Amino acid sequence: MFDYTFQWRQAIRALPQMLDGALVTMQIAVLSMAIGVTIAVFLAVARNSSSRWLRAPATAWVEVARNTPALFQIYMAHFGLGSFGIYLSPYIALLAGIAFNNAGYLCETFRGALRAIPATQIRAGRSLGMGPAKAFRLIVMPQMFRISFLPTMNQAVWAILMTSLGVTVGMNSDLTGVTQDLNARTFRTFEFFAMAAVIYYLIAKAVMLGARLIAWRMFRY
Amino acid sequence: MIEIENVHKSFGALKVLKGIDLTVAKGEVVSVIGGSGSGKSTLLTCINGLEPIDSGRILVDGTEVHAKSTDLNKLRRKIGIVFQQFNAFPHLTVLENVTLAPRKVKGMSKSDAEEIAVKHLNHVGLGDKLKVYPSRLSGGQQQRMAIARALAMSPDYMLFDEVTSALDPQLVGEVLDTLKLLADEGMTMICVTHEMGFARDVSNRVAFFDQGVMAEIGPPEQIFGDAKNEATRKFLSSVR
């Protein structure tokens, strides 16, 4: 039934190029997680605050991030901002879109973790002379990160998979972008993208395995 | 000296403290007894400013706790408090639990803080558990760690809020022994407690709280031997 010969050698020859792309993919994923986690902490605090002026914008961020497609969020950064004369490069637009998305989802992850930390922990910190910010930073935050560690790493895998969307806004240096370039030159779509799929799969598995190992080694209490 | 003057405190419609007057001198040990809901635990959290009060005032060494100008974080270094729930920081080892506040609040160096922490942990009998996480400790050990954690800030006063209530009966003794040790060393202490034996043996004075009022206060021999107040007698006969 196949009137087609698979040409894997060509794809394997392109492997170094694709691995370079995978590095860019990892770079965007790591940056988007770093930005996302940082913003998510602030969003979580804001959503739990008693001030409506802090709560409302944080809630809006979270709901938009969770109720619209990630691709839409990337389009907003890339095309939407053009209306204001702001033109973000594909790299920055992709990074911004994923970081926005990460922050929204991680905020809810962190809030769930915060609910699991007894209020008496803060009280204990305050009674030792810590201010509210210090008690949050030294006592609540470390526990929050530990409780939400595995869900956070799940989000990291999501971030890696989301980087593939960059190709739709013209990104050509990440794994999907490089693969698409090779595809456009050779029309060996299946072979190249099958290779890309394997690489994504291995990265995702490696990250989850690493996360499990870290969780097992570090969080022994 | 801790001076409590006509303190009122309510949670919503519920009046918890209805005009408490109490002065605790340096070196004194005062035990506070009474039924649940009598306001005795609330009083402790008011003394170190964790709870606001409605009226009256509380002075610690002449500083008014609830005055706007008071730096509570600074004041609280003077007043150690240990709660019923052990409140161990689960993400830190025993040693780190005790050194955290001296380092991050007082700005002590790591080695200085550890020296002090080890001293206090030895004192409460946890010298061999320095690198252990709290989840590996028994309730009694966690509570003794909490005491060491408070002591590491070198407080002038220690408040104990039913520190043995959440413990299995066989673990109560080791914590009470630690408290006795502290009392013998001359620490100024207010102990909210259900342990009548402890209140009788260790305190200079025993206060009986009843429904937000300090119904009676006096030396232990008098409270336990010859209580004047009807409610006190009733309470004591019920707990014995």
Next chain:
Amino acid sequence: MFETDLSLNDLMFLAKGAGVTLAITFFAVTGGTLMGLLFGVIRAQIKPWMALPLTFVLDIFRSVPLLIQLILANAFQAIAGFGISPFVTSCIVLALYTSAYCTEIVRGAIEAVPMVTRRAARSLGLTWGQDMTQIVFPMALRVALPSWIGLTLGVMKDSALVLWLGIFELLKSSQVLITRLQEPMFILLITGAIYFMLSFPIARLGGRLERKWKEND
């Protein structure tokens, strides 16, 4: 400040795109849920090592970017000469993708039913089938439904990726309008609002169900 060339016709064009999005979501979620139920029951019933091949294959759908899955499937059907349209290809890929997540939801929900309850049912003389339909499914449904709602909304949002295969769903339709009218922010805001209106109320409902059922337990 607001002048736009967007006409009612254009809005209808967007609405049609939204219809395509919903259609793909419907086929994907229906197919994916049916497969997910089957795989989920299998995974919950047989030993983990026996389910390993199934687990492994389904895990691939969760560990490879959906966009790559779509591209691969489309390329494969062209090579094999199946001659199926991108729309059908997209629905099949999304259904498999959905089934991978749905399997986990179903398995988790079945395993959340306490063994003692099932033993009690069987000891009353219920057959395996009766136990499953009368006891396990009603109980598991409460656990599964909030996650399943989340999955459905997730698939709707992820279905935007089929634009890469040239399908004019909602997001692609907005692109067409943006190219023509050159009002990217305005058109994207409308597009986002449509997604939001489709997703948010149902997400809220899911959250409420979850909270309500947790309280009852």
